[in-house]
Amino acid sequence: MPEPIRTILEKHSREPDELIPILQDVQKEYGYISAESVKGISKYLRISENTIYGVSSFYAQFRFTEPGRHSVKVCLGTACHVRGGATLLEMLERGLGVHCGETTEDKRFGLERVACLGCCALSPVVQIDKEIFSRMTVNRLTEQLKEYE
Amino acid sequence: MNKLKKKINLAKKKWEEFVDNREPIIYVGAASCGRAAGALDLLSDINRFIEESKVKAKVVEVGCIGPCYLEPLIDVKMPGEPRVSYNNVTAKTLQNILKAHFQEGIPFARAAIGHFGSDSYHGIPRFYDLPMLKPQVRIVLRNCGLINPEDIDQYLAVDGYQGLMKALQMSPDDVIGVVRQAGLRGRGGAGFPTFKKWTVCRNAPGEQKYLICNADEGDPGAFMNRSLIESDPHAVLEGMLIAAYAIGASKGIIYIRAEYPLAIERLKTAIAQMREYGLLGTKILGSNFSFDIKIKEGAGAFVCGEETALIGSIEGKRGMPKSRPPFPAISGLHGCPTIINNVESLGTLPNILRNGAEWYTKYGKEGNRGTKTFSLVGKIRRPGLIEVQLGTPLREIIFDIGGGVQKTFKAIQTGGPSGGCLSEEFLDLPVDYESLASVGSIMGSGGLIVMDEDTCIVDVAKYFLDFTQKESCGKCVPCRVGTRHMVELLDKITHGEGTPDDLLSLRTLGDTIKKGALCGLGQTAPNPVLTTLRYFRNEYLEHIKDQRCRATVCKDLIEYRVIKEKCTGCQSCVRVCPTGAITGPRSEPHNLDVTKCIKCRSCYEICRFDAIAGDAIVIRTAEKKS
Amino acid sequence: MTREKKLKVTIDSRELEVRPNTTILQAARESDVYIPSLCTLEHLPSYGACRLCIVEVDGLRGYPTSCTTPVEEGMVIRTDTSELRSLRQEILKLLLSEHPASCLFCEEHDECKEFQGTIRKVGVTTGCRYCPNDARCELQEITEKVGLTETSYPVYYRGFPVEKYDPFYDRDYNLCILCGRCVRVCNSVRLNGTLSFKQRGKLTTIGPAFDRTHLEAGCEFCGACVSVCPTGVLSTKVSKWYGKPDSQVATTCVYCPVGCRLELQLKNNEVIDALPDYDSPVDQGLLCVKGRFAIPEYILSPERLGTPSRLTPVGYEVISWDQAIDEAAGRLRGTKPEESLVVVSPQLSNEDLFVAQQFTRQVLGSDSMISSVMVDLGNDLVPFLELAAGGSTFDTIEGARGILTVGFDSTYGYSPVGTRIKKAAQEGALLVTLGACDSNLDMLSETAFQMDHSRWAEFLGVLADYQARGGGKGKLKARKEWTDDIERISRAFSDSSTNILVVGPEAIFSRARREVFEKARVLRDKLGWKIIIAHPYTNLLGMLAMGAFPGVKPGECLREGTSVTLSFPLIDLTKRKKVVYFIGEGRFDMLPDCDYLIYQNGLPPATSRQPDLILPASLFTESSGTTTNGEGRVLKIEKATEPFMDAKSDWWILSRIAEKMNKGKLKYKDVAGVQTVIKRQVKGFYDSRRRIGFARINAEETTKWLKGAPNQEWEGSGAGKNPSYRGIPLARVVAGMKVVDEWVNTSLLSEKEAR
Structure with missing residues (x-):
């Protein structure tokens, strides 16, 4: 062992x-x-x-494949949904070329969805690694991702 | 108990010194939501300011006071002055605030939202007079945002653990009697009288009994429990001690979502402090009562909010609900009598014990005593965490506290994914267990999601059903298969391919699931669809007959257009369009090729983001398909 | 025992008295009230998933499932209201939308029925016959009972490929309704944990971890999941397309000494399947792979010997039974007693063994009769027999507080013993395993000791010492590396009221077995341990009782309370024999040089030495008799079908040859005739109320009696690892057993390499 x-x-x-x-x-x-x-x-x-x-x-928490260097979690709670969380996820899936639950080929990002991060008043929110970003838009998110290696 | 009393006296003295501060205090609202809004950056700015300008000041991280729309919140309390609250603080305003207080000696009134003093102060209103706070009755949330959640002394100073001390002087049966008299009902959703459950457990044979605190707040759009634990963990823990004493449990477990790391941290800190103060372990406060608490983190399964599934999860199994009877109060964790109480129910207990049942019954109404916390979110002006008396009408919550919606109010979803979606005609409905049930919804754990004209009802119903479908454990047929059919049908409708018969099928399916499913998750899963079918039938029919989504949400039923008159030809949208659907030379109105457009929304957002033309790109209902 | 007080309940306006501590469903069934249910099954914990057994109960909210709700005094239950009927139909509709249902609702259903015989085995794309379970499907039954005649929901065909890569059974999860019976039987009854629900919600599937095959996942291939599946998901490869069996016959499995009860499934006078009987006291329905899956392929093997035949210079010539008997009698008549050798199989029935020893002694006038157990155990045979005859019953495991296994693994054999051990361990008994490599019991053991065979006896010795000295006084004479562990374990065993030692094949076929046997005897005689010897010789105790050992007379070993010394005459396998007669045995490694070989068996031997005369014998499904299991129970073997072609029972062939050679002797006409004689010579043998008891065998006997034994393959040798029936390895004729054998050998190899 x-x-x-x-x-x-x-x-x-x-x-x-x-x-x-x-x-x-x-x-x-x-x-x-x-x-x-x-x-x-x-x-x-x-x-x-x-x-x-x-x-x-x-349980949704556990995964069986190696994760990416950074985890990107898109909140799909109700408040986030109403304010466009799903669009963010879709954009990420397209932008990163992976489906939810997968890791990019270069292992840079692992994309996941979460049911609710509990920051509903600041929706839509995206969590990258440990940091939560509030009131996200497609374009801000695109910019934000560039900061991760 | 005397030892604790000494500590309390000490704590009170400390508190008084703290309140009559000789040093300036800066409060930073640093619950998860505050942090998400940037509170931690502000915190380091504040520390830098203190260091650089060599002023003396205490910085205290507090929890969440509730009005999330004001985050990040910073309060400043100068010696002898009232505490002043600043909202939506940016790095720039922070500097102004600090300068005003520390260099000019006055508040930065322009940016202040309220103060906690009694008189008028520099033209700043009193915080509790704010329209969002005034109608609220804060019992469970009484300490949130006001005390340091990581300091047990502050909790003691505001009468913390008084409820426990009172309880320990009574017999367990008398404690149950008080709770019975107070009329407390489970705040987890079903509203089962707390004393009844307790009595069954207390009378159940068995040496070992368990008390579980259910902090698996899984409803998307609900964060009451997270806020309470992050802001006042001791209130919940004190409640656990009271409950455990009443039912005769010696072991307690807090089952909390792993998605709430800060809340877990604060609980751990609080539990360590309790040990130190003799509030956990054997012979608590010199009584014969022994109790210990363990934290178990959930692993991401909504269904584990259901009692039997939660127990399975703690036992290291798949979180699949079991049929009842036997009820957990008789045979629960490891087959022992087990009580599972919600965070808010537990957080209410210290108040009831401390102030007495009679005091509690002053709030709320017959059969629905006391207060309830809600997370008020969605398309509302003042989203946040609120606490109101049971029986408060929806209108008061939405319009007086929440400040109404920006556009036109359309609906409110109560009770999370298991609840119902209510239309305007129910705005005067009092929020209590029975009234909500009578219109096909539920109280749930307290999520209130407000929707306006931009929200598509069919899409929302699909969202909720999709959620429960994905969270279904898969054990029983009605829930596993039934919700799947419902999602498929709703999906068909949002794509403009529905038929009127589909509405009938949805009804039948909903009915079958409601009656046939094994657990509460399944039985309530169809509620969003059943209520919207009842109250928003027309919107369904529009999708079906006219292929029209009036909220311009359903992708297949909308299209993006460039308004030539407004377009300045800045090419921002051309750059972000992933499919090259938008073309056009600089400084000339652009063209959007509808056939290439994948409706990703990038152009729409960039158009508003750059704000040159403002809103040259619009989303509108598509032409009716031929 | 006080009689349980019955409860008064009302079911559908009938006032009934029902047993307490039952569910509404059980109570209803016992009172002949039908409530449909798919996920419930006797012997399995209730689950409440299919929701078809919903009822209405006064005072209970909603529609509780009757399979999970306990009956209570005064309950008023309704099982068949119109509300329930329509709700059941709706739920069943949903259930069927996950299950291809053209067998139920196809418009052409009636028209095409006649032609279905020809379109079996066709794939999903071509239509109807994707399900091997037609006509024995519980889903079909329930659909009819619930009265559903059409379904309105689209079917989600999940499109899983049919899993065919594991031996014995195929899995088509497209037909799965997730009732969880297989998962429950695998985990709660077999305690094996191969099957688990995976994922959740609509993505839920069933299977082992990751994407492992059942073989890789530690499946025992006990087939319990196959038996309980209500649909056609799990189906036995061999019998899946036979359809519904015509009848069944209860018998006893003779593949090993456990003696499991089998429900042989018959179709057209052929054994097509063997099912467990959960009410059998011996095995509790816990069949192993051999009994469950290795019977039909053996019995129906294309290699079966069907006619007597004689070797001629140009090959085998088919002859009649009369000619064959003449030939055998002629050869044997001219042979001196010391020039002949009879080889019997321990897997013969008591009756066959009795006649075989009579034949050897009375007709041939010889005592040179050997068997595989003698050759395998060689000069360690007596201590071995002593332990085997003094073994305990399997149900003692249930009350044991401490269990130690030595070289025992129950993955592919001895399942009723292994599973009982697991159950005891799960319920709190101390389990310690000792072995040279991994065992399937390690999973539940307190400590799994792994060490070379040579040290096992020493280990047992330390344990016995510790206990004999009554604990910690004095220094423990153990190797340094185990002192802590063995002290802890020894203490635990000393504190335990009932201890059991299970000696497995790894120990029986190890070089150090004699020492292990000795220590086992010490534990038993001095310290009161119970012993179970898990050996492969099916009717070993029957051989002892019937006197099928040289120098042992029938009944001689059965005088309880006396002691007996076994002294075998010297058998010299290096000396050339004139005639060797193999009765139901196919292992030719014990064949000495000989002039003439008579081979009487069901399948041909795998050898270059061709038998001179072949006598086709019937197998245990084809003739009646009894066998003695490892506990000393005499169990019935029931004839299920007619013998293959011209095959005859062993006793019949022996009797006919005897008649020919020596008029008047062994004139048996039927098994009952043999049994009458046994009853006379072996008192109390057929007394079914009790086990047969043995005299104490004097184990100090150390005479060397065997010369020229074949070389033993130590460490995991043939007899333990590669199971056989009548000397023919099951792997030779049963495809799945071959896969299992290869798997065992490769995993053993890789384990050895890893060490």
Whole structure:
């Protein structure tokens, strides 16, 4: 088992309740859930790899492929929808040449949608890495993306 | 308990010193929304200013006071002066504000929105007299934006944990009695009387009982819980202690969305402080009550707001709801009696315990006691977080508090994706559980989304259905398959390909899902469609019969045009058009080739953005298809 | 036990008394009230997903599902109101919009029925026959019962490719209605965790992690998912196009000593499938891959021997049974006792074994009778038999608090034992696995020890020492690297009231087995452990009881409370024999040089030594009898079909040869005749109320009795890893078993390389 995953596992007890917190930690560390991680978790928690995959694929948070260097999350909450969030997403899909949930070929951006970032009064919002940008427009977003390598 | 009392006295002294400040205090509204509006940049500007101009001042990060449309908000309180609030602060106005206060000794009245003093002050109105705040009754939100959420002493100073102390002096049954008398109903949506659920759990056999705080605020467009936790975490935690004591739980779990990192951080800080103060652990405040709290982050599944799915998720399973009975109050987490209360219900408890049931019943109306927080968003002038008495008419919320809509009011969606979409005729409907249910909507957790003439009702219905469809866990047939058919039909209609029969199918499907689905998510999923079919039937028919979307939203039913008279030929739109649909030499009106246009909106936005011609590009209803 | 007080409920205006602690659906079914339901199934936890079993209950909001709602005293339930009927129809319509339904609603349905026979196996594009489950589909049944005659919604054909790359069964998830039966049976009954729901909402699918095949995902191929699927998603490759079986016959599987009950499915006098019986006490329906999937292909193998034949210089010549009996009798008559050798299979029935030993002793006048178990175990046979005869029943696992397995893996065999162990571990028993490589039980074990075979006995020794000394007094004589672990484990086992040791094939076929057997005996005799020996010799205990070992008389080992010393006469395989007679055995590695070879079996051997006389034998589905399982239960084998072509039962062939050679002896006409004699000679053998009990075998016996045994392939040798029936590896005739074998071998190899 690679060291980091062992370190993650040892922070948790071996109860099945810890499955999702462990997956969250693994994703925080590696950016995604690899087959190898699933194997390690399976042995530790005594839950089959298939079950772990079944659980993790249920939740929108977990991904199974390597993420891009920057994550772009478009909020599609109601307020954002009413104020054009979907247009932003579409523009991004076209501009970056990927679908939602995918990573650009150069691994620069990973595009995702989120149900709601809770900043509805400032809609539409887009989150790039940890920063939330409010009252976004197609053109401002295009400019903003240029700042990321 | 005496130890805490000493701490409280100390805290109060500290607070008094804090309020009668000898040093200037600068408050920065730094909840998630404030941060998104740029509060953190302002914060560093303020620190730089203090350092450079060598003035003495305290900088305090506070939570959200509610009027999000004013973000970012900065308050300045000079010694002996009232606290002055500034709205929509930019880097430039910030400098002016700071200069005015620190160098000129007066407020920068031009940019101020309100002050917290009692008398008039430099022509600035009182903050609570602002039209958005005046009609509100702030019980749950009483501390939001006013105290430092990361400082337990400030919470103690404003009578924090008094409710708990009162509760611990009563028997658990008496605590339940108080809550019963107060008439508190679950603020998570269904409005089930809190005391009833508690009584079942209290009487259920079992050594181990759990209390879960449901902070999985999944409704898109709702952020009451996030704001409350970010701005006053101790209120929720105190509520948890009270609830746990009443039902006999020794373990508490806060199930919170991972999308709320700041709220999680603040909870963690608060929990650590509680431990330090003896408010968690064994024998809390010298009583026989022991309790501990764990935070579990959700992993992105709306359905986990449903009690049984939430429990499954905590147990490390797929968040798929289970049929009830058995109810969680009897057999919940790990098969033990479990109570799941919403953040707001818990945040209300300390107030009820502290002030008594009778005090609480002064608010609201028979059967719908107390207040409810709402996130008021959408096409409204003053979006934000508000708290009103139950029974307040929609009109008052939308027009008095929210300042009305910019264009013409069309509809309001209550209860998030599970709620209903109400038209103008219901503006005088009092907002209470029964009234909303009577018109096919629900209270929900408190999202209010206002729509104007630019919002297409069919599109909104499709949006909500698409949301629930994507969030359906897939377990039961009506929800998994039924919502899918509904989305397809709505999609057909927004493309101008619907038939009148589709409306009938939508009704039948909605009915089947409502009656047949396993859980609350499924059973309420058709509400947006069923209500809009009822109250906005004409708009559906327009899409179907005339292929017309009057809000110019449905892409297949609109087109973009250049108004030659207004176009200056600046070529901005030519540059942004991804398909080369717009052509034309500089300084001459451009041409837009409708067949190439993919309706991406870039030209429309750039035209307004550069503001040379202003609005030469328009979106309008397409010619009726032949 | 006090009698449960019945509850009074009203169902559809009928006042009924129902058992408490049941769901409304169970109560209704027990009272003959029909409520449609697709996702519910007996033995599976209720799920509440299909929503067809909705009812109305006074005092309960909405339409609760009867499969999840417990009955309560005084409940008033309505199951068939017009509201419910139309709601069910609507829900079923939705369900069917995810499931191609031309078999239900096609306009040409009636007209084309006659021609369907010819258009089977055609693809989706050409139409109707995409579903192998026609006429045995629960969805069809329910549609009729719910009264749905048309559907108004478009069908979402999901367009998944049919998954055919795994052995034994195909999967067409386009037909899946996500009722979750397969997921539940895999996880809650088999505790295997191969199948899981993946994704969510309309994207929900079923399968293993990532895009793994079932083989890669650790599937046991127990076929439980196939049996429970209400539609045609999962279908057995071999039998999928046979349609609905004509009848079924309950029998016992003879592939291993567990003795699982099988429901053989018959069509046109052929065995086409074998299903589990969840009510069987021995195996609880927990069949392994062999019983579930490896029977029809073996029985119906194109290689089956169908007529007696004789080797001539120009090849085999088909002869009649009379000629064959004459030939065999003639050869045997002129042979001295020491010049002949009889080889019997441990997979024969008790009756066949009894007749075989009678034949050897009374007709040939010899005692030179060997079997694979003797050759495989060699001079370790006696201690092995001692343990096997003193083993515990499988249900002791259920009450065990501590379980230690040594070299045991139940992925492809011994599933009823393995699954019970898993269940016990899941319910809190301490499980420790000891092996040279990964085991499927590691998943649920407290600690999985991996070490070379040579150290297993030492490990057991330390454990026994610790316990014998009553815990921590004195220094633990263990290797440094395990002191912590073994101390913890030893303490846990010492504290446990009931411990079980399961010795698996890896241990039985390891070089260090003798020491392992010895330590196992210490644990059992000194410390009260229960032992289960998971060996592959199906009717081993029957052989002991019937006296199918040289030097062991029928019934001799069955005197409980006495002790018996097994002394085998010297058998020398290096000496050339005149005649060797293989009865139901196909392993030629134990064949000594001989002048004349009689081969009596169902399938030809894979060897260059051609038998001189071939006698086609019927297999266990073709003749009746009994077998003795590893617990000592005598279980019935039921004849399901007529034998293949001219094949005959082993006892019949032996009797006829005996008659010919020695008038008057072994004149058996039927199995009952054999059983009468057994009853006389082996007292209490057929007493079905109890297991047969054995005398204590003196295990100190160490005489070397075998000379010239074939070379053993140690470490994962043939008998354990590559299962066979009557000496023919299942992988040779069952396509899927070949895939499984290859998988086991390659994964073993890669594991070895990784180490």
